[in-house]
Amino acid sequence: MKIDKNTRFLIVGLGLLGGSYAMALKKQGFRVEAVTRSRDSIDYALEQGIIDAGAAFPDPELIGRADVVVLALYPHVLLDWVRENQRYFRPGALITDVTGVKTAVVGPVQAMLRQDVEFVAAHPMAGRETLGVRSADDRIFRGANYIVTPTDKNTPAAVAACEELGRLLGFSSISRLTPEQHDEMIGFVSQLTHCIAVALMTCNDIQHLERYTGDSFRDLTRIAKINDEMWSELFLDNRQALLAQMDQFSAQLHRLRDLLEQQDREGMRDMMRASTARRKALEAQNQKGSDCL
Amino acid sequence: MKIDKNTRFLIVGLGLLGGSYAMALKKQGFRVEAVTRSRDSIDYALEQGIIDAGAAFPDPELIGRADVVVLALYPHVLLDWVRENQRYFRPGALITDVTGVKTAVVGPVQAMLRQDVEFVAAHPMAGRETLGVRSADDRIFRGANYIVTPTDKNTPAAVAACEELGRLLGFSSISRLTPEQHDEMIGFVSQLTHCIAVALMTCNDIQHLERYTGDSFRDLTRIAKINDEMWSELFLDNRQALLAQMDQFSAQLHRLRDLLEQQDREGMRDMMRASTARRKALEAQNQKGSDCL
Numbered sequence: 040m041k042i043d044k045n046t047r048f049l050i051v052g053l054g055l056l057g058g059s060y061a062m063a064l065k066k067q068g069f070r071v072e073a074v075t076r077s078r079d080s081i082d083y084a085l086e087q088g089i090i091d092a093g094a095a096f097p098d099p100e101l102i103g104r105a106d107v108v109v110l111a112l113y114p115h116v117l118l119d120w121v122r123e124n125q126r127y128f129r130p131g132a133l134i135t136d137v138t139g140v141k142t143a144v145v146g147p148v149q150a151m152l153r154q155d156v157e158f159v160a161a162h163p164m165a166g167r168e169t170l171g172v173r174s175a176d177d178r179i180f181r182g183a184n185y186i187v188t189p190t191d192k193n194t195p196a197a198v199a200a201c202e203e204l205g206r207l208l209g210f211s212s213i214s215r216l217t218p219e220q221h222d223e224m225i226g227f228v229s230q231l232t233h234c235i236a237v238a239l240m241t242c243n244d245i246q247h248l249e250r251y252t253g254d255s256f257r258d259l260t261r262i263a264k265i266n267d268e269m270w271s272e273l274f275l276d277n278r279q280a281l282l283a284q285m286d287q288f289s290a291q292l293h294r295l296r297d298l299l300e301q302q303d304r305e306g307m308r309d310m311m312r313a314s315t316a317r318r319k320a321l322e323a324q325n326q327k328g329s330d331c332l
Numbered sequence: 333m334k335i336d337k338n339t340r341f342l343i344v345g346l347g348l349l350g351g352s353y354a355m356a357l358k359k360q361g362f363r364v365e366a367v368t369r370s371r372d373s374i375d376y377a378l379e380q381g382i383i384d385a386g387a388a389f390p391d392p393e394l395i396g397r398a399d400v401v402v403l404a405l406y407p408h409v410l411l412d413w414v415r416e417n418q419r420y421f422r423p424g425a426l427i428t429d430v431t432g433v434k435t436a437v438v439g440p441v442q443a444m445l446r447q448d449v450e451f452v453a454a455h456p457m458a459g460r461e462t463l464g465v466r467s468a469d470d471r472i473f474r475g476a477n478y479i480v481t482p483t484d485k486n487t488p489a490a491v492a493a494c495e496e497l498g499r500l501l502g503f504s505s506i507s508r509l510t511p512e513q514h515d516e517m518i519g520f521v522s523q524l525t526h527c528i529a530v531a532l533m534t535c536n537d538i539q540h541l542e543r544y545t546g547d548s549f550r551d552l553t554r555i556a557k558i559n560d561e562m563w564s565e566l567f568l569d570n571r572q573a574l575l576a577q578m579d580q581f582s583a584q585l586h587r588l589r590d591l592l593e594q595q596d597r598e599g600m601r602d603m604m605r606a607s608t609a610r611r612k613a614l615e616a617q618n619q620k621g622s623d624c625l
Contacts (some may be wrong), residue, residue: 057593109455138564143377164544165546166546166547184544184546186544188612204585212542212543214546224544225544227536228541228544228545228546228548229546229549231396231532232548232549232552233531233548234585234588234589234609236548236552237367237526237554237588237603237604238581238584238587239525239581239584240606240607240611241584241603241606241607242580242581242583242584242585243520243577243611244610245460245517245520247608247617248359248521248617249505250477250479251477251509251517251518251521252457252477252614253457253458253459253476254459255522255525255526255554255555256521256522256523256525256612257618258371258551258554259525259529260556260614261509261551262412262548263611264607264612265608267600267601267604267605268601270604271597271600272362272597275592275595276591278593278595281592282589282592284536284587285589285592286589287591288532288535288583289443289534289586291531291535292528292531292535292578292582293582294531295578296527296582298580299568299571301569303373303563307560307564307567308561310534311530311558311560311563312560313533314533314534314556314557314558315557317556317558318553318556319557321542321550321553322557324540324542325542325543325550331505
């Protein structure tokens with residue numbers, strides 16, 4: 040289980056992420072094939088040279104010749120797809136995914152999976168506010184983070200191959216977390232932020248809001264334009280971790296609120312100084328990360 | 333009280349905003365002078381050709397020859413400055429400001445001001461995370477909003493001149509609100525967003541956070557690097573309005589939290605759809621605004 044120049048990739052689900060994976064892998068010279076529900080997406084990807092072959096159904100031949108299968112599907116679709124189509128996997132194949140939640144996916148997939156193939160989950164932390172293969176763009180991976188979430192069912196070789204995939208795609212940082220650590224982390228840095236943006240965008244209804252907004256409001260609500268089908272599913276699949284993060288954030292916001300109510304200026308400034316220091320550290324680390332490339 | 337090519341401007345406080353005003357007005361061909369506490373800022377601004385003359389103290393001669401005085405000071409400094417130096421204002425002068433809160437400033441200034449000059453408050457909604465005249469850049473006004481907050485003490489001519497100043501600086505949208513409406517609005521679009529960013533940045537302490545963040549976390553915490561001296565003062569000067577906004581946001585976030593806890597997927601999706609529609613409307617209006625320039 041090692042990626043070399045003869046490795047054949049199969050993308051399952053040709054949306055924004057699946058299409059961007061295909062694009063990046065094709066540029067690296069790999070053979071990339073795809074199966075997805077929409078014939079139109081396959082036709083478009085073939086026209087654009089993003090894939091070498093494809094089918095608008097789970098074609099046993101395409102599935103059977105892939106060395107690496109990337110499942111770029113919604114969580115519940117992913118589970119159904121594996122259940123129905125794993126019989127076609129080539130023995131020794133590496134299966135990976137792009138899902139934004141891990142405990143809800145990794146356990147069930149590894150529990151049902153054939154013993155002669157291996158599933159190593161990964162989360163490419165890149166995206167856009169637009170959908171579909173027509174929005175695919177492998178530049179979204181540059182400067183971005185890629186998290187692999189191995190379990191004790193995985194072999195070192197398969198985990199290494201999954202990490203190598205992240206590098207081939209162009210990610211700037213490759214990390215490992217357990218599925219549980221991942222979900223706690225993602226509940227914080229990704230799901231909580233989307234909850235905040237949605238709440239902020241809907242807590243007031245103001246006529247001609249565009250006349251009064253500055254960069255801060257625009258930045259904090261960019262992700263308030265949200266794919267409700269996907270995110271509601273991701274939230275539910277990570278419910279306990281996300282609830283804990285929402286409560287932790289709410290408590291901290293309430294702390295700041297109480298300091299303001301009590302006119303405790305030094306208390307507010309302490310919190311702002313802590314915030315400034317952490318944000319600066321984040322920037323410094325990001326900078327360092329980029330310099331290492 | 334009309335701005336024409338002979339109008340002389342005086343900037344009081346040569347920081348990021350005062351410096352950017354000076355830069356924009358110089359490019360429009362006006363004579364621009366400045367008084368500020370720091371000799372170094374004056375020297376830098378003279379070297380860079382951002383001002384024509386300046387002094388590191390409230391020079392009576394400079395103050396006395398200005399037709400338009402822009403007070404680019406912190407709120408409490410502004411009140412003291414006007415109290416001590418208004419005797420030098422030229423009769424008929426237009427006084428304006430750049431302060432981010434209005435009720436705490438407009439009433440007190442108009443109550444103490446000489447009858448032969450006029451104060452029309454304005455809020456240029458532009459800024460940066462960096463401080464001082466060395467960060468000045470008049471491009472921050474492009475695409476940005478400028479809000480004038482007249483009261484019944486103001487004359488139509490002075491309000492029109494203050495709006496004309498916004499246009500000369502290069503703002504894309506000029507609006508009018510009462511000081512109270514302004515403070516409610518700013519509590520929402522600007523102060524609440526800063527509170528959220530600070531609470532988000534400080535509610536978890538994570539090692540190597542930079543390996544796990546995506547664009548959403550970076551966008552929502554950009555303003556978590558915050559000038560604690562200025563913002564704590566602005567928060568306190570707008571305490572009631574900001575507390576109301578924090579409570580309204582917290583209630584909405586809690587609504588989303590409860591929907592998640594109850595696994596009410598349709599309820600969550602409804603909120604996300606409302607959020608998406610409002611954010612799209614905001615973008616469409618911004619677009620329209622830009623096209624009008």
